[in-house]
Amino acid sequence: MRRIAVISLVGLVAGLTAGCSDTNDELTLVTYSSFPASDTDLNDALAMFTDQTGIEVNILNAGDAGTMVTKAVLASGNPEGDVMWGIDNTLLSRATAADVFEPYVSPAATSFDAQLVELGGEVVTPVDFGDVCVNYDREWFDNSELEPPASLDELVDPTYADLLAVQHPGTSSPGLAFLLSTIVRVGDHWTTYWEDLVANGVLITNDWEEAYYGAFTRAGGDRPLVVSYGSSPPFEVLYGDDPNATVAPTGVIEDTCYRQIEFAGVLRGTDSPNEARQLIDFLVSTEFQQHIPLNLYVFPVADIELDKVFVDHAVIPETPPALTPTEIDAGRATWVELWADITG
Amino acid sequence: MGRHHRLNHPPPWWNVAITVPPTALAIAFIVTPVAMLVGQAVSIDAITATLSDSRTWRVIWFTTFQALISTIATVAIGLVPGLVIARSHFRGRQFVLSLFAAVFVMPTVVMAAGVRALLPGDPAGLLPIVVAHTMFNLAIVIRGIAAAPVPVELEQAATVLGAHPRDVAQTITLPLLRPTLVGLTAVVFALCFTSFGVVRILGSTSSTTLEVEIWRETIILGRIDRGVVLAVIQLVMLAIGIGVWIVTRRRSDAFQSGSRQPISLRGRLVVAGSCLLVSAPIIALIQGSFRVNGSISTSGWRNLLSNSIRPGLRLGFDPVQAILVSLVTATFATAFALTLAVLIVAAVASSPTIGRVVDGVAMLPLGISAVTLGLGLLITFDVPPFDWRASSLMTPLGHALIATPFVVRPVVGALATMNRQQVDAAATLGARPIRSLADSIIPLVTVPLLSGAGLAVAISLGEFGATSMLSRSGGETLPIVIERLLTRTGGDFRARAYGLSLILASATMGIVIALETVANRKQR
Numbered sequence: 001m002r003r004i005a006v007i008s009l010v011g012l013v014a015g016l017t018a019g020c021s022d023t024n025d026e027l028t029l030v031t032y033s034s035f036p037a038s039d040t041d042l043n044d045a046l047a048m049f050t051d052q053t054g055i056e057v058n059i060l061n062a063g064d065a066g067t068m069v070t071k072a073v074l075a076s077g078n079p080e081g082d083v084m085w086g087i088d089n090t091l092l093s094r095a096t097a098a099d100v101f102e103p104y105v106s107p108a109a110t111s112f113d114a115q116l117v118e119l120g121g122e123v124v125t126p127v128d129f130g131d132v133c134v135n136y137d138r139e140w141f142d143n144s145e146l147e148p149p150a151s152l153d154e155l156v157d158p159t160y161a162d163l164l165a166v167q168h169p170g171t172s173s174p175g176l177a178f179l180l181s182t183i184v185r186v187g188d189h190w191t192t193y194w195e196d197l198v199a200n201g202v203l204i205t206n207d208w209e210e211a212y213y214g215a216f217t218r219a220g221g222d223r224p225l226v227v228s229y230g231s232s233p234p235f236e237v238l239y240g241d242d243p244n245a246t247v248a249p250t251g252v253i254e255d256t257c258y259r260q261i262e263f264a265g266v267l268r269g270t271d272s273p274n275e276a277r278q279l280i281d282f283l284v285s286t287e288f289q290q291h292i293p294l295n296l297y298v299f300p301v302a303d304i305e306l307d308k309v310f311v312d313h314a315v316i317p318e319t320p321p322a323l324t325p326t327e328i329d330a331g332r333a334t335w336v337e338l339w340a341d342i343t344g
Numbered sequence: 345m346g347r348h349h350r351l352n353h354p355p356p357w358w359n360v361a362i363t364v365p366p367t368a369l370a371i372a373f374i375v376t377p378v379a380m381l382v383g384q385a386v387s388i389d390a391i392t393a394t395l396s397d398s399r400t401w402r403v404i405w406f407t408t409f410q411a412l413i414s415t416i417a418t419v420a421i422g423l424v425p426g427l428v429i430a431r432s433h434f435r436g437r438q439f440v441l442s443l444f445a446a447v448f449v450m451p452t453v454v455m456a457a458g459v460r461a462l463l464p465g466d467p468a469g470l471l472p473i474v475v476a477h478t479m480f481n482l483a484i485v486i487r488g489i490a491a492a493p494v495p496v497e498l499e500q501a502a503t504v505l506g507a508h509p510r511d512v513a514q515t516i517t518l519p520l521l522r523p524t525l526v527g528l529t530a531v532v533f534a535l536c537f538t539s540f541g542v543v544r545i546l547g548s549t550s551s552t553t554l555e556v557e558i559w560r561e562t563i564i565l566g567r568i569d570r571g572v573v574l575a576v577i578q579l580v581m582l583a584i585g586i587g588v589w590i591v592t593r594r595r596s597d598a599f600q601s602g603s604r605q606p607i608s609l610r611g612r613l614v615v616a617g618s619c620l621l622v623s624a625p626i627i628a629l630i631q632g633s634f635r636v637n638g639s640i641s642t643s644g645w646r647n648l649l650s651n652s653i654r655p656g657l658r659l660g661f662d663p664v665q666a667i668l669v670s671l672v673t674a675t676f677a678t679a680f681a682l683t684l685a686v687l688i689v690a691a692v693a694s695s696p697t698i699g700r701v702v703d704g705v706a707m708l709p710l711g712i713s714a715v716t717l718g719l720g721l722l723i724t725f726d727v728p729p730f731d732w733r734a735s736s737l738m739t740p741l742g743h744a745l746i747a748t749p750f751v752v753r754p755v756v757g758a759l760a761t762m763n764r765q766q767v768d769a770a771a772t773l774g775a776r777p778i779r780s781l782a783d784s785i786i787p788l789v790t791v792p793l794l795s796g797a798g799l800a801v802a803i804s805l806g807e808f809g810a811t812s813m814l815s816r817s818g819g820e821t822l823p824i825v826i827e828r829l830l831t832r833t834g835g836d837f838r839a840r841a842y843g844l845s846l847i848l849a850s851a852t853m854g855i856v857i858a859l860e861t862v863a864n865r866k867q868r
Binding site: 035036038041042059061066069071091094171209232241295297329 | 381384385453457460544545547549550560562563564565566567568637638651653654657658659660661662718719722723726727733734812813814815816817818820824828830831832833835836837838
């Protein structure tokens with residue numbers, strides 16, 4: 001038994017120390033867990049980058065977005081990789097405050113929406129964006145005498161009592177986005193707005209799955225209104241029985257949307273800053289950006305013709321100016337606690 | 345331990361040698377990472393802020409309260425079926441035992457959905473949390489008791505002499521089973537105390553555990569310092585608990601384990617009842633795997649192993665690869681855990697005093713928050729040649745740390761029944777101390793060790809929390825893939841996830857049955 005122990009210990013150490021070499025022809029792209037590790041067009045595009053430049057790209061999955069950023073903050077200066085993909089505007093200032101990034105904005109960004117670029121604070125480059133919106137079940141509203149609510153204000157109308165499911169902003173990322181949406185859109189009286197929502201029977205779940213696949217009427221629940229993503233309707237079509245359907249089974253209430261913007265940046269402490277910058281440039285190039293919608297469910301920042309399913313079923317709503325990362329970081333804990341007091 | 349003569353004990357170098365590996369591993373992979381994190385992140389301000397926040401105290405109260413209730417419920421429900429299975433042989437015994445292990449690896453989201461389906465209304469808070477904890481941890485109690493030696497002969501003797509069955513239970517069975525039972529209770533309590541997935545889904549703002557609060561502070565609110573303070577509070581509370589348990593623990597008297605008897609009708613009913621209870625979430629899974637968008641469909645099963653959404657559109661991960669990755673990870677994790685467990689058990693058997701300490705240290709992983717450990721490992725192993733942050737062996741190593749207490753517990757329970765005098769007699773008759781020790785413990789620990797290995801496989805196959813905290817490149821484990829399928833909009837992803845959960849449960853059952861079969865052969 002002792003021999004087995006020794007062998008497995010030696011094996012352990014050998015295994016742990018193997019594969020640590022990081023030369024300049026190799027980059028590690030740190031991403032959140034929903035970034036595809038292999039097989040998709042995004043990965044094929046990265047292989048193309050390798051063909052063009054001779055630089056290998058390894059994808060490192062660092063957990064969900066919050067975990068990825070928390071880790072980067074702790075490892076600031078001695079990063080796990082060279083480039084980070086997908087830090088969003090609710091998390092960005094946490095990272096910049098800890099000097100996680102070596103400032104770099106791709107020259108291509110001059111052609112992007114200036115508002116998105118500005119939120120990056122000249123430290124990171126925007127790579128994609130998407131919205132969190134209240135979705136409604138078309139069939140449910142067709143069968144009832146109600147029209148779907150048209151605005152945030154109508155959600156507190158007793159006509160729509162007991163119809164809405166939202167997520168806890170302390171445990172769910174779309175939940176936090178929806179809270180921020182109410183703060184931006186309602187302003188100082190957002191606490192009153194939430195008191196009204198509670199009085200109107202809002203259902204609070206801990207996770208998106210619980211709301212979308214538990215409470216939502218399309219999943220057999222009793223809530224025809226649910227906080228989800230602006231890209232949920234096209235994916236209901238795309239992944240549904242009839243990918244050529246003319247009407248998506250769900251719709252989006254544009255006046256409730258909140259925009260989330262994702263960025264990519266060079267991690268401070270990388271051995272290969274030049275190659276890292278090259279990779280950022282590639283990530284915002286047409287070759288890579290064109291594959292974003294179908295694989296990451298968000299919209300590209302580069303000006304690209306969208307797939308038909310997005311043109312037909314997705315909306316890119318006019319949203320009010322997003323809160324800056326600094327405002328979000330300063331307010332988040334207080335807002336979530338206030339929110340928790342109101343919703344009990 | 346005065347009654348044992350020093351001469352009959354293994355030499356001191358042996359005691360030291362055997363305790364070094366588990367202690368060193370615990371220091372390297374548990375104590376150092378947590379200490380590093382405390383050193384880097386915690387300030388006096390964070391400590392003051394956390395301790396003066398009334399929320400902290402409410403969370404501590406709820407964490408302890410729900411863990412107590414959950415533990416009492418689990419032990420109360422698991423005791424009788426466990427005893428029946430321990431003393432009976434019947435067809436399907438191994439199947440029943442593996443069923444509990446399969447429930448233990450159920451993805452938390454699925455278990456939560458099952459509990460919701462069982463309870464009317466839209467429950468959140470204490471009741472659903474306790475029900476879910478009980479379902480999960482029944483496996484620990486029932487399998488633990490079933491693997492323990494049973495004083496069948498003593499009981500029969502008492503019965504023949506006219507003792508009432510209740511008196512037999514109170515004066516013979518339970519006292520002799522005490523070390524096993526106390527150990528299992530401690531493990532279940534620690535598991536419920538540090539519960540994450542169940543509470544994150546079924547808890548509410550006011551009913552939450554320290555573990556969930558650590559995650560909320562660290563990951564959601566980005567207050568790493570406050571999160572770490574909470575993690576230290578959790579660790580200290582459990583360390584105190586473990587300390588009290590070790591100090592007050594008594595050895596039971598030695599006895600000869602008897603052979604299993606045919607099962608009675610009443611026994612059959614008890615076993616059937618407990619199986620029915622834990623089958624509820626599995627039945628919910630089967631139903632769910634045949635439902636797509638509210639109607640019955642086999643598309644989830646047809647696409648189960650596919651890595652595509654439709655031709656030309658890929659998922660970005662591969663279920664077949666995930667099954668292989670999970671199997672390889674579980675193999676490594678079980679090998680690590682068994683190695684550790686054997687060393688710990690050897691230490692406990694060689695020297696009761698040192699053994700107690702090592703035994704306590706082995707319980708530590710139960711008290712460490714996965715979030716804290718994940719972040720601690722990140723900042724500890726970050727300098728070459730120890731830059732192991734994305735090493736593919738980190739995941740099995742993490743699983744092994746988590747699984748070790750489960751392997752050690754029942755084995756140490758069995759060891760408590762060891763007849764020390766027999767060891768001493770052998771030594772007196774000229775056997776070398778280490779040899780005589782080995783001769784007397786190996787037959788005693790083989791069966792619980794193999795049963796523990798089954799549980800280690802199950803833990804590794806089903807583990808989600810720690811895995812999701814570790815950075816990784818390359819293949820994902822099956823629970824991670826299931827979670828990713830569950831978080832996608834549209835399509836048959838949910839049915840596929842449920843189908844894969846059933847594959848996970850079946851694989852667990854198969855492996856556990858195989859190991860039990862080997863164990864039973866050994867016993868004969």
